[in-house]
Amino acid sequence: MITIDLDSPEPLFNQLINQIKLAIQKGLLKPSDPLPSIRKLSSELDLNAKTVTKAFRLLERDKVIETKGYRGTFVHPDALQNLSSDIHEWLDDQLQETINKLRDAGATDSEIRIAFKKALSTQTN
Incomplete structure (x- = not known):
């Protein structure tokens, strides 16, 4: 569901943020849905784990996703309201x-x- 354009001038982490936000906006990802681990997502998208980590940190800062320790990362319950956080x-x-x-x-x-x-x-x- 997430595609990254390696030739785009837009930073990779920003593409990932926008793709996750779009999936939430379209209802493809719903509150409390689990997200792949950083390791798995970076492998699937052929991205450096630091790039995925940066995207996840920014999404978590804006309360679009939340990390629950070793249980994983999930779509935040208030993600839809927080998508426009700027x-x-x-x-x-x-x-x-x-x-x-x-x-x-x-x-x-x-x-x-x-x-x-x-x-x-x-x-x-």
């Missing part, structure tokens, strides 16, 4: 709010860029 829109809003606060405090755009670049380059765990 982290990019949220990030834009959060960044704009923060930038506005920094500007109101008197920081210049140049200072904000330097601080942002420094913050991104700092490793945190």
